[in-house]
Amino acid sequence: MSPVFNFSAGPAVLPKEVLLEVQNELLDWHGTGMSVMEMSHRGKEFMQIAAEAEEDLRNLMGIPKNYHILFLQGGASTQFAMVPMNLLRGRSSIDFINSGHWSKLAIKEARKYASTNVVASGEESGYANIPPEDTWKRDPEAAYLHYTSNETIGGLEFPYVPNSGDVPLVCDMSSNFLSRPIDVSRFGCIYGGAQKNIGPAGLTIVIIRDDLLGQTVPGTPTMFDYRIHADGDSMYNTPPTFAVYVAGLVFKWLQRQGGLKAIEQRNIEKAALLYETIDTSSGFYICPVDRPFRSRMNVPFRLADESLDEAFVKAAQARNLLQLKGHRAMGGMRASIYNAMPLEGVKALCAFMQDFSKDHR
Amino acid sequence: MSPVFNFSAGPAVLPKEVLLEVQNELLDWHGTGMSVMEMSHRGKEFMQIAAEAEEDLRNLMGIPKNYHILFLQGGASTQFAMVPMNLLRGRSSIDFINSGHWSKLAIKEARKYASTNVVASGEESGYANIPPEDTWKRDPEAAYLHYTSNETIGGLEFPYVPNSGDVPLVCDMSSNFLSRPIDVSRFGCIYGGAQKNIGPAGLTIVIIRDDLLGQTVPGTPTMFDYRIHADGDSMYNTPPTFAVYVAGLVFKWLQRQGGLKAIEQRNIEKAALLYETIDTSSGFYICPVDRPFRSRMNVPFRLADESLDEAFVKAAQARNLLQLKGHRAMGGMRASIYNAMPLEGVKALCAFMQDFSKDHR
Numbered sequence: 001m002s003p004v005f006n007f008s009a010g011p012a013v014l015p016k017e018v019l020l021e022v023q024n025e026l027l028d029w030h031g032t033g034m035s036v037m038e039m040s041h042r043g044k045e046f047m048q049i050a051a052e053a054e055e056d057l058r059n060l061m062g063i064p065k066n067y068h069i070l071f072l073q074g075g076a077s078t079q080f081a082m083v084p085m086n087l088l089r090g091r092s093s094i095d096f097i098n099s100g101h102w103s104k105l106a107i108k109e110a111r112k113y114a115s116t117n118v119v120a121s122g123e124e125s126g127y128a129n130i131p132p133e134d135t136w137k138r139d140p141e142a143a144y145l146h147y148t149s150n151e152t153i154g155g156l157e158f159p160y161v162p163n164s165g166d167v168p169l170v171c172d173m174s175s176n177f178l179s180r181p182i183d184v185s186r187f188g189c190i191y192g193g194a195q196k197n198i199g200p201a202g203l204t205i206v207i208i209r210d211d212l213l214g215q216t217v218p219g220t221p222t223m224f225d226y227r228i229h230a231d232g233d234s235m236y237n238t239p240p241t242f243a244v245y246v247a248g249l250v251f252k253w254l255q256r257q258g259g260l261k262a263i264e265q266r267n268i269e270k271a272a273l274l275y276e277t278i279d280t281s282s283g284f285y286i287c288p289v290d291r292p293f294r295s296r297m298n299v300p301f302r303l304a305d306e307s308l309d310e311a312f313v314k315a316a317q318a319r320n321l322l323q324l325k326g327h328r329a330m331g332g333m334r335a336s337i338y339n340a341m342p343l344e345g346v347k348a349l350c351a352f353m354q355d356f357s358k359d360h361r
Numbered sequence: 362m363s364p365v366f367n368f369s370a371g372p373a374v375l376p377k378e379v380l381l382e383v384q385n386e387l388l389d390w391h392g393t394g395m396s397v398m399e400m401s402h403r404g405k406e407f408m409q410i411a412a413e414a415e416e417d418l419r420n421l422m423g424i425p426k427n428y429h430i431l432f433l434q435g436g437a438s439t440q441f442a443m444v445p446m447n448l449l450r451g452r453s454s455i456d457f458i459n460s461g462h463w464s465k466l467a468i469k470e471a472r473k474y475a476s477t478n479v480v481a482s483g484e485e486s487g488y489a490n491i492p493p494e495d496t497w498k499r500d501p502e503a504a505y506l507h508y509t510s511n512e513t514i515g516g517l518e519f520p521y522v523p524n525s526g527d528v529p530l531v532c533d534m535s536s537n538f539l540s541r542p543i544d545v546s547r548f549g550c551i552y553g554g555a556q557k558n559i560g561p562a563g564l565t566i567v568i569i570r571d572d573l574l575g576q577t578v579p580g581t582p583t584m585f586d587y588r589i590h591a592d593g594d595s596m597y598n599t600p601p602t603f604a605v606y607v608a609g610l611v612f613k614w615l616q617r618q619g620g621l622k623a624i625e626q627r628n629i630e631k632a633a634l635l636y637e638t639i640d641t642s643s644g645f646y647i648c649p650v651d652r653p654f655r656s657r658m659n660v661p662f663r664l665a666d667e668s669l670d671e672a673f674v675k676a677a678q679a680r681n682l683l684q685l686k687g688h689r690a691m692g693g694m695r696a697s698i699y700n701a702m703p704l705e706g707v708k709a710l711c712a713f714m715q716d717f718s719k720d721h722r
Binding site: 003004006008010011013016019022023027032033034035037038039040041043046073074075076077078081082085109112113193195199200201202203219221223224236237238239240242243246320323 | 439
């Protein structure tokens with residue numbers, strides 16, 4: 001049987017090496033006689049696991065000392081409210097870039113707490129691109145500028161880090177977290193759900209600059225206060241311990257791959273292969289995103305003849321190429337090729353796509 | 362080597378059978394070639410896992426049809442704010458029973474959103490008991506009556522379900538969830554973190570009567586709105602999929618044990634053994650809770666001679682009896698003997714306690 005390749009947008013494929021480690025020590029972590037799932041979060045074993053995960057992430061991303069790393073719950077959807085409740089700091093308006101589905105949800109939720117100002121939008125281009133930075137109308141009094149570095153559904157990824165001037169830059173990095181090196185010092189706050197490049201669903205990572213802590217709006221739940229979690233080393237209450245542990249193993253796996261520079265090279269190579277297959281299909285496959293904004297993580301495409309969609313998904317499944325159907329909001333197909341998707345998986349997909357197009361011309 | 366018994370208050374011991382199942386199918390769930398951690402929450406495989414978990418829980422607890430079961434994140438600490446934000450329904454005051462540490466935290470958080478009225482408190486007795494129901498001063502206009510059915514730290518467990526009259530009854534059931542049969546129809550809302558009797562940390566279960574949905578206070582984050590999660594079958598956003606899966610296996614394990622009546626009998630037997638060991642120690646061990654309110658789940662006790670505490674913990678560890686140190690707020694010892702703690706674990710603990718007391722008189 002050919003190997004299974006899982007192109008799910010998230011929860012998504014994890015490195016096989018990591019899954020094997022988890023399996024091996026599932027009932028007995030390092031001779032303790034306990035599963036990590038059974039450990040008190042305040043015991044020395046789990047404290048060590050959590051501290052290593054944090055340190056490894058700090059090293060991988062080069063996170064400066066004046067930033068806290070928080071291991072939280074609730075996904076990016078929770079951050080859509082938590083960010084404004086923490087970062088308004090007496091201001092009344094937030095700048096946003098609208099790059100698609102997830103940006104729009106972040107904007108909608110923020111409207112509960114502030115007025116919102118869309119400084120740039122991909123809407124006119126059908127989210128094929130974002131207008132150039134020199135056309136943006138940023139508000140120097142904004143509480144912060146928020147953008148979504150990679151749109152998981154639409155497949156629009158920023159090829160650059162926006163300039164936010166003196167205003168803190170906030171980024172929903174859920175679906176391209178850890179896929180390339182970034183300069184964390186340019187950000188006030190970075191957040192992301194774990195279930196793409198980090199680990200199992202149920203863990204949310206927030207990286208926040210210390211001077212932004214501690215000014216929540218009235219009525220903010222204690223569990224929504226970044227400072228509470230920062231002061232408690234993400235153990236104000238019980239953290240999602242098993243997810244933190246798996247994430248920690250993924251961080252160590254990334255180190256073994258050579259870190260973010262090395263993983264970026266692989267991601268560039270994988271994405272190039274897949275986009276090339278689309279672009280050289282003589283219009284059989286179509287990608288809706290302009291080249292400079294094409295995501296390295298989530299590759300949306302459609303078949304020119306939509307009546308073939310079902311046959312495509314079925315034939316792919318028969319070759320063990322799974323979860324290629326596009327998000328219900330977009331239709332068509334989507335191949336998510338996160339860090340843990342091996343090159344051979346992308347090659348298998350490209351080979352299948354070429355075969356399928358030949359068979360159905 | 363003698364087997365390891367883990368008395369952690371949570372995250373806590375899980376049934377060995379469940380951990381073996383998880384281990385066996387960790388890389389390949391039911392021939393899919395995927396780990397459950399890698400599955401899209403909207404794929405048919407995970408949808409089936411989640412639907413079965415919900416149905417099995419409904420059957421186990423006899424949850425009526427007019428209640429929603431929600432699989433959420435954030436722990437009971439999140440519910441301390443989420444409950445008032447959803448259940449105030451235009452009222453301005455909440456009735457509380459103060460039975461210890463967790464009740465007090467729930468009260469403190471609720472004060473952000475309403476006035477609070479403590480109708481009964483264990484404080485005067487040092488949380489050894491709760492005054493009789495006929496002395497309570499309930500407010501018939503209260504939004505709801507909140508209590509903590511089992512105090513994980515103090516070891517005070519309600520032997521009965523309080524009468525809340527016409528006011529909805531809300532219960533933090535985190536640490537005795539699924540430990541005995543209860544009549545769900547007496548409650549407006551039950552919530553609990555999973556990391557005691559349900560599964561891994563990072564999952565929170567809420568059981569809520571449908572007529573209480575949909576009246577959040579202004580400014581409630583979307584992710585704090587029970588109705589959003591009820592309407593979305595707990596998939597408004599990505600749920601903590603792996604934790605839901607493990608919880609589902611625990612529910613099936615409970616069914617194989619004979620359900621909640623059978624597990625209650627075992628819990629009664631285990632707790633009786635341990636309290637008897639304490640009570641027949643001629644004062645060497647002391648339990649601070651009055652008999653009717655003694656928890657079947659968390660058994661706090663101290664050594665009359667506190668200078669022996671460290672020796673006790675060390676000697677216990679040498680016999681593979683782990684995590685017996687009491688919560689830092691209480692001191693002394695605590696043995697948590699949840700559903701998954703086998704009778705032989707309690708017997709091993711009792712035998713050790715008897716030996717230790719003989720050696721140190």
